[in-house]
Structures are given as C-alpha cells and as structure tokens.
Amino acid sequence: MTKENHTKYAILGLLTTGCHSGYSIKQMIDGSLNHFWKISYGQIYPTLKQLVEEGLATVKDTTQTGKPNKKEYYLTSDGKTALQSWLNNPIEAIPTEKNELLLKLFFSRHQHADITINQIDHYLNQLTERYHTYLSIEQLITENLLDQADSPFWLITLDYGKRTTKAAIEWCEDTQEKLKE
Structure with a gap:
C-alpha cells in the first residue's frame, strides 16, 4: 500500500485561502503551516504541476509590468472534491514525532x-x-x-x-x- 502524499492536500487547501502563486503559498507556509506541517520550497512547484496534471487545479499566466509573467493556480471542481474527500476521511495514524x-x-x-x-x-x-x-x-x-x-x-x-x-x-x-x- 502506497503512502498518501498529504502535501498535495496542504497545497489544495492553501489554494482555498487566496494563495494562488507559488510565492504566496510559500509565504503562507512559512507563517503558519511550517509550525506543524513541513513543506520545502522545492516541493511547492512540483506539487502544483502534479495538481494541474491530475486536473485538480488550473494554471493561468498573469502578465506583470516590468516582471516576468506570474503563474496563478486555482482549484477545479475535481480539486474541491478531492480536498473535501480527504478532509472527510479520518487520519490514518497518530504521527510519530522525531525529536x-x-x-x-x-x-x-x-x-x-x-x-x-x-x-x-x-x-x-x-x-x-x-x-x-x-x-x-x-x-x-x-x-x-x-x-x-x-x-x-x-x-x-x-x-x-x-x-x-x-x-x-x-x-x-x-x-x-x-x-x-
């Protein structure tokens, strides 16, 4: 049995909070999630890409004056369903703390x-x-x-x-x- 990637659901959830760019997602992670759920900067963009590939999110290029285009990500209805389904399921196990x-x-x-x-x-x-x-x-x-x-x-x-x-x-x-x- 493969272990579920819960970071995927963390990113789906962050997309519901108004965080739509990799940068804004990283800011939210640093200010809140990192206290209880570690997500490295290197995980954000591959996870966003995976969400788009799975049809759980869409990506839109936004033009910025004097800056490179910004990619903004939005949940699809399938993404909302996947997040809701994950939220409704009980946790799999009490996590073991590494200390x-x-x-x-x-x-x-x-x-x-x-x-x-x-x-x-x-x-x-x-x-x-x-x-x-x-x-x-x-x-x-x-x-x-x-x-x-x-x-x-x-x-x-x-x-x-x-x-x-x-x-x-x-x-x-x-x-x-x-x-x-």
Whole structure:
C-alpha cells in the first residue's frame, strides 16, 4: 500500500485561502503551516504541476509590468472534491514525532548529567521562543484576520501548538529538576 502524499492536500487547501502563486503559498507556509506541517520550497512547484496534471487545479499566466509573467493556480471542481474527500476521511495514524533531544536523552547515561541538563535548557529556550511566536501569531489573527472565514480554524490549530508547547516546557522544567536531584 502506497503512502498518501498529504502535501498535495496542504497545497489544495492553501489554494482555498487566496494563495494562488507559488510565492504566496510559500509565504503562507512559512507563517503558519511550517509550525506543524513541513513543506520545502522545492516541493511547492512540483506539487502544483502534479495538481494541474491530475486536473485538480488550473494554471493561468498573469502578465506583470516590468516582471516576468506570474503563474496563478486555482482549484477545479475535481480539486474541491478531492480536498473535501480527504478532509472527510479520518487520519490514518497518530504521527510519530522525531525529536533529537529525546533520542539523546534515551542514551544519556553515556554523558555527564550537566551536559544533559544544558541540552534540556537549550531545548527549553527554543520552546519558549516558539511559544512567544505562537502568541504573536494569535495576536495577528485576532487583531487583523478575524473576518477571514478560516480564522476560527487557524486559532484552533494554533491552540494545539500553544498547548503542546506549554506541556513540553513544563516537561523540560520537571526533567531538569529530576536530573539535578
């Protein structure tokens, strides 16, 4: 059984948010999706090309003054149906998180406890920075984007990120205390 390419559905979904060029899709990914779904810049255009080939999107060249033509992509009715079908299906499996810190901790009996504590402290600082980024995104949405039809769902997704990050911060603090004992 081949594994489904969910990036295809991420791009289909982004086309519904007013992102129609590869550049605007990349901007939206960098500002939101990359916090929970990694899509490299190198995946965007091949995926868009695939969507057009499958009849799920169309492409239109838009002339720009003093710039090269811009390709804009739009969902077809088949694309809307494919997105809706994917949205209606349950998730296949709970994803397995790859976490280098946890991998290192698993084998940390082979290093001094101070090094492990410092690694956790570094991770804690990164998590704290991420949490503040989420708060900034939340403020941006609530102050500027509440009129968007997608905003309640963006806030729900963001809430998941905030809660899991806060839990990870608490775990770091508890783990550091255990290792100091």
